[in-house]
Amino acid sequence: MICFPNAKINIGLHVTEKRPDGYHNLETLFYPTKLYDVIEIIENKSGDEPYLWSSSGIAIDGNAESNLCIKALLLLKQDFDIPPVKIHLHKVIPFGAGLGGGSADAAFTLTTLNEMFQLKISDEKLISYAAKLGADCAFFILNTPCIATGIGDILQPVSLNLKDKYLMLIKPDIHISTPEAYSGIKPAFPDMSLTEKLSQPIKDWKDTVVNDFEASVFPNHPGIKEIKDKLYNSGATYAAMTGSGAAVFGIFNEKPKVLFPEYFNWIEKI
Numbered sequence: 314m315i316c317f318p319n320a321k322i323n324i325g326l327h328v329t330e331k332r333p334d335g336y337h338n339l340e341t342l343f344y345p346t347k348l349y350d351v352i353e354i355i356e357n358k359s360g361d362e363p364y365l366w367s368s369s370g371i372a373i374d375g376n377a378e379s380n381l382c383i384k385a386l387l388l389l390k391q392d393f394d395i396p397p398v399k400i401h402l403h404k405v406i407p408f409g410a411g412l413g414g415g416s417a418d419a420a421f422t423l424t425t426l427n428e429m430f431q432l433k434i435s436d437e438k439l440i441s442y443a444a445k446l447g448a449d450c451a452f453f454i455l456n457t458p459c460i461a462t463g464i465g466d467i468l469q470p471v472s473l474n475l476k477d478k479y480l481m482l483i484k485p486d487i488h489i490s491t492p493e494a495y496s497g498i499k500p501a502f503p504d505m506s507l508t509e510k511l512s513q514p515i516k517d518w519k520d521t522v523v524n525d526f527e528a529s530v531f532p533n534h535p536g537i538k539e540i541k542d543k544l545y546n547s548g549a550t551y552a553a554m555t556g557s558g559a560a561v562f563g564i565f566n567e568k569p570k571v572l573f574p575e576y577f578n579w580i581e582k583i
């Protein structure tokens with residue numbers, strides 16, 4: 314069976330408090346994109362190893378056991394009798410970019426195994442499995458625009474009308490460590506809820522729909538802020554870094570031209 318884990322962007326992200334477990338509560342809007350990885354899972358009738366792993370596309374650091382696809386398989390194998398499988402990942406989504414690619418791969422592996430082997434796991438239970446694999450993973454079980462709170466695992470689907478606009482993603486050759494990005498933020502509850510801010514017209518979002526990670530990341534990586542500024546100067550209605558970065562996105566009314574050919578670029582009609 315083949316699935317297409319998509320990337321996400323964060324539209325607005327407030328880090329509201331630090332939790333006793335070291336994680337942070339946040340308020341953000343997860344928005345799915347059309348930028349995909351590809352995962353193929355086949356039952357391996359001839360083998361007796363629990364899984365065979367292969368990958369192509371962008372090289373990922375770490376070995377099979379550290380890959381979130383395999384972590385998802387092994388998590389389900391604790392509760393279900395899943396026969397030996399071959400898993401191939403074709404990696405397209407830049408990782409460590411704030412695009413949630415690894416988290417998406419984990420969630421889509423859960424849902425694909427559920428369907429392939431008729432495990433009859435409910436969405437609610439899939440969400441709890443996903444939350445064990447990463448704070449961002451639960452979103453990809455629903456995979457529809459959601460306001461997320463908690464560590465990112467409490468999800469409220471919302472309707473956000475960006476239809477017929479264009480999304481441009483740029484990923485500079487910069488790696489941002491998520492824990493380090495969080496450590497640079499002083500958590501605080503915002504004066505207005507993100508839902509209220511997003512209910513305003515998109516032309517008014519520039520100064521209100523803020524990603525708290527920008528204040529933590531931009532001082533050490535001014536090149537990321539330059540990308541955001543250039544998106545606005547090139548006609549973006551709204552632009553921001555996604556998640557803990559380093560990818561930046563812009564929303565345009567008309568199809569934008571490629572502005573940073575030296576970096577990873579993605580343009581889609583929403």
Ligand SMILES: C[C@@](CO)(OP(=O)(O)O)[C@H](O)COP(=O)(O)OP(=O)(O)OC[C@H]1O[C@@H](n2ccc(N)nc2=O)[C@H](O)[C@@H]1O
Pocket residue numbers: 323335336337338339341410411412413416446447448449450463464465491492495555556557558
């Ligand atoms: C920052 C966000 C915003 O959507 O996304 P990305 O930038 O990674 O896409 C997420 O909170 C990232 O979620 P995810 O990438 O799944 O984080 P995890 O692997 O679960 O945790 C990595 C580390 O980030 C920190 N962390 C993560 C989530 C959270 N709510 N609070 C945290 O403090 C913790 O130090 C944790 O050890």
Ligand SMILES: Nc1ncnc2c1ncn2[C@@H]1O[C@H](COP(=O)(O)OP(=O)(O)O)[C@@H](O)[C@H]1O
Pocket residue numbers: 373374375379380381382402407408409410411412413414415416417418419449491556558
């Ligand atoms: N299938 C995978 N795809 C991408 N990253 C993965 C995968 N499995 C494990 N990882 C690890 O997860 C991290 C990136 O996770 P990802 O969700 O793509 O982060 P981000 O949301 O910051 O882009 C990397 O450190 C990478 O080593």
